[in-house]
Amino acid sequence: MSTETPPQLAFDELGTPLRDTTFVVFDLETTGGSHEDDAITEFGAVKVRGGEVLGEFATLVDPGRGIPPEVVALTGITDVMVCAAPKLDAVLPAFLEFAAGAVLVAHNSGFDVGFLKTACARLGYPWPKPAVVCTVRLGRRVLSREEAPSCKLSALAALFRASTTPVHRALDDAKATVDVLHGLLERVGSLGVQTVEELLDYIPEVTPAQRRKRTLAEDLPHEPGVYLFRGPSDEVLYVGTASDLRRRVRQYFTGSETRARLREMVALAERVDHVVCAHPLEAEVRELRLISAHKPAYNRRSKNPRDAWWVVLTDEPFPRLSLVRTARDGALGPFRGRARAEEAMQAMQAATGVRPCTVKIPAKSPSATPCALAELERCAAPCAGRQSAQEYAPAVAAVASLVAGASTDPLRRLALRLTELAEARRFEQARADRDRMRTLVRGLDRGQRLAALAAVAELVAARPDGAGGWEFAVVRHGRLASAGVARRGVRPMPVVELLVASAETVLPGEGPLRGAVGEEVALVLRWLDRPGTRMVQCSSPWAEPAGCAATWRGWLERADAAREAWRAVD
Template identity: 50%
Template sequence: MHAQRSNDLRPAPGPRDAGKRLPGALRTVSGTLRSPGPVDMSGTPVQLGLDELGTPLSDVTFVVVDLETTGGSSKDSGITEIGAVKVRGGEVIGEFQSLVNPGVPVPAFIARLTGITTLMVASAPGIELVLPSFLEFARGAVLVAHNAPFDISFLKAAARRMDLAWPGNQVLDTVPLARRVVTRDEAPNHKLGTLAALFRATVTPDHRALSDARATVDVMHALFDRMAPLGITHLEDLATATDPVPDDIRKRRHLADDMPSGPGVYMFVGPADEVLYVGTSKNVRTRVRSYFTAAEKRSRMTEMIRLAVSVRAVPCATDLEARVRELRLITEHAPRYNRRSKHPERMHWVRLSAEAYPRLTVVRDGAAGPGEAVVGPFVSRSRATEAVEALQSAHQVRQCTKKLPAVPSASASACVLAEMGRCSAPCVRPEARPATAPADDYADVVAGLARSMAHDPSPVVTALARRIAEHVEQQRFEDAGTDRDRLEAFLAGASRAQRLAPVVASPQIVAARPTETAGWEIVVVRYGRLATTAVCKHGQDPLAAVASAVAVAEHVVPPTSAGPACHPEETDLVVAWLRSPGVRLVETDLPLTCPVSGAEKYVVGRSTAEVVSAAG
């Protein structure tokens, strides 16, 4: 196996406050400052984004920005000044300030408000020179502004006019944060000047960009101080702080403190050590923390979180392993807050009964001998029954449930279905069959039925397509819908059985898929069950990793039924992984194939309406 691989204009810190430690909001929130912060594989500092949950505010770089403009709309007004302050961990680490020539005269009322005149900006650089420098200054940081939609709209509009890609910085608006923690009794409004006076900011805003940005820094830290007792201490909390969750939920967030940041399974555990809920994620820490924020809006989950006393995590090597472990844990514990607990004993199959004159039956064990046709599994008995009705519409198989003798009795009489031409009447002797009964020998009927179940569903598709067309022509739309549901159920069950069969029959399948880091994800499957999974890192010998995985793989006993040696949905997960792009088969005992004319021919990439139309 092998895998194919595929100028700094940062402004200097301003002389006024560079390195000054600001009010202790961030120190109060996180206790101790961590420096220099997260780094990438090469040791270069990197900035975490709002979507990366669990980042203390002290580890986040904020760029607080303010603009002065010639008007209130970015469509017909220009920028006259940009001011910004970069802060991290309670310290100012840089400032940015520049006048900007808007290309138009500054209106008189704007000049009176800001003190910026047309003469002042006449010799200033244009936005095409200032904006790239500002974006470099703010690279990787969270942009903060008071009434952020106003300032960000001007910056984005300027970038569009310059055909400059907007870098996608996360944005924080201090206005809704202030509305959350500052009451009307304290301040008549939430304007920057009002809040700066309330919090005794070190700078008084005066409608100049840098001064207003410095005042916003003080306001932001004061807001952080007020939100800390509410449990808003991390970056992701700011994203949902204006859509608050109950305090008792937010304060339970400590349950997620020790969660791993990689793929795995998590379990919420109740006071009696019972498993309340099982879930999986590519980043367990991120996912678990989200339950304690306003991102979680499901009432059942809120109820579950109030009951939980702990959260347990099971780290996994790969996402496939995590999803399989989740399924197994749900099957084992049947958590009451998982919307649908997955139980293999609730699965249903359609197969031919082992009698002299077989009939279609719905069973739970899927037991079938070698070469015997089965359809399924189905998640409900009603869905399996619909598949039976679909097969009966195309094949004159008997529908009675009594056991028939090998030699019909001389006194036996045909049923009404035989008289209607819908049953081959094996229960009576040939000379006693109604003239309307099909003349086919029952053995031929059963053989055709088995072919439809195992290899070629076209007789069923054709028969139901014809019936649906007749119903539609007669405007019997409910009947057409019923037959459509029967066809969908049969095709889904038949395609699932044909898709799983070669994997279930294989004693061992070893496969590998390239990872994003130029390594390999290795999977060993036995009789449809995931026996082990491992990751071979870049630079390691993949064949040695394969040998090691096979050596430690779980021993799996061959199944005694048509189903796999595990929950059928586990095999579904395995099959989906085997079919994913880039997978390479390292070892297989049997060919992994499906019938060319099988049910998947009709279901992959086609709707039922398209199938019916093509068959008609």
């Protein structure tokens, strides 16, 4: 027998003791089993704390419809009994007030909570998201099959010698559930479950090995940051972010983590490293960089953030569009997948007149045989000498001006083409062209916004931290170069000066993003775009070009809505 003393929990880990927790044990009677189609006919609830009854709530409810005979036979509630009862819009707010701040308890809670959530949605009340304990699930975790072959309320009430017999009336069933709850809590108490948090963690199935690994989170602070699970060979298995490192990592060792992939990762983990961050933006950026550096086996995204796709003009006498992995000046992107990049390229070819073929065309005396695209009037056939380099040049210039945000004339030509196709009742072709244009407009808008931020050599921004202080970010060419906070009462500008002086040096590279990773620039831009962010200082104006694709966002919203409507019909 082991005599090892379990580690003592710190005060902030103790949670809410069960003896100090207010539970509202409730039951509903309804006209049927569907919370979408049926209605509530009766509420019954008992509020308890520390084994003492604090109050009761009971009322019939007019469901606004007839009660089926089989339900009348089961509950004894008739149409005559509910005809003078209050309607749900009067009862629901009273029940929500009665249960406010308490842990809800119900036998087969999914049924009762489902009706409550639907009622809140229909009557315009926000669902308060209380903690919920289901005595059916708890009973199945605590009791053996030999002791409790059935977990029906009547069976458990008999097992725990409940003072009230459940009879399919809301208040009586709630009273019986109170006795069942107290009996189950006595059982889990002997297993070391002493708080609400431990109870909620205990109810789902958790292996002993998984539970033992909770010690891996003991040394983590209650701070925002990045955590790294490491395996037997010190390899990084998984990287994540958290606003509270200890609380988040502890969740991996409880039933709240249901993903099989991450349960497997936890089984392999030997330790958890962490990096404390000033605020969530720094945590997200560090997570991205660590995933890129370590390529953890259990992370699915961002392992190769530089493997984006770009659309570029080739360097030849009659340039064409090409897909590449490495960005250079004038490129359109980044796109997360090749398919999206191809769609944008096809739309740009149609919009600008750039040739869609991949034939190498010499500068002098081209004499190739025109392909089918020329017959379809989708190409002016420069390969056959039908178009000179000077005549072809406007198409190349249209691509450059569209990507740079100097002009959206090519988009107007595409929109006009969609109108012509619709008027000719060529709806399938119009839909395909619209979807390609959507990808192009979205890619242009995103790329131009990211490029505008990456063009700024240095930018310092601040956001309120919600407690009277400030969160700061020093951004250089789209990269997070430094991050910090000035807590309430601390003068902010000296903190800004220190952050700027200690910030990472960023040398701009090639391409629209000056060598930065698109995902990181997007994270920074999202943080800067949030309401409440303020600009502290900026080395040069941060602005988007006047002819940028942002002017087409209204069209994009309408196209998105049309696409969703078509999907619904299809």
